[in-house]
Amino acid sequence: MELAGAQYYRIEHEHPVALLGYIAVLEGNAPGPRLADHLAGATGLPGRAFRTLREHAALDGGHLDNLYRVLDALAPGAARQTAVAVSALHTANLLTRLFLSLAEDPGGHR
Numbered sequence: 001m002e003l004a005g006a007q008y009y010r011i012e013h014e015h016p017v018a019l020l021g022y023i024a025v026l027e028g029n030a031p032g033p034r035l036a037d038h039l040a041g042a043t044g045l046p047g048r049a050f051r052t053l054r055e056h057a058a059l060d061g062g063h064l065d066n067l068y069r070v071l072d073a074l075a076p077g078a079a080r081q082t083a084v085a086v087s088a089l090h091t092a093n094l095l096t097r098l099f100l101s102l103a104e105d106p107g108g109h110r
Contacts, residue, residue, distance in 0.1 A: 003094045007087070014083045017076050020067060021087030025095065027063040030056055043102065 003022075010018035035057065036050035076084065 003091065003098075006090055006094070010083065010087055015080050017074065017080050018083040018087040020071060021084040021089075022091045024064065024067055024084070025088050025091040026056070027067055029095075030063075033057045039102065 007019055007022050031053050036047070036053040040047045040050055
């Protein structure tokens with residue numbers, strides 16, 4: 001919830017362009033093709049729980065280049081560039097924490 005909630009906050013209180021930082025992190029760090037199977041095995045969750053992860057692994061190839069073209073076309077000012085960057089850094093931090101928690105407790109039994 002914190003990951004999505006932060007984006008809603010930024011869109012509402014900063015500027016909608018901040019969402020592009022979140023998107024950049026997701027599109028620029030596509031999961032490997034075997035990650036979904038590994039996570040399903042490690043967590044005991046059904047494979048279908050990782051459907052979106054599988055789709056991103058297959059589809060995300062050139063999306064980051066497209067996003068860069070959008071940012072170049074928008075040419076956001078300094079404050080909006082900072083909003084995009086902060087959103088990206090916050091997203092990377094939250095995703096790192098998420099994956100570290102999965103690594104520490106794969107079955108979610110704590």
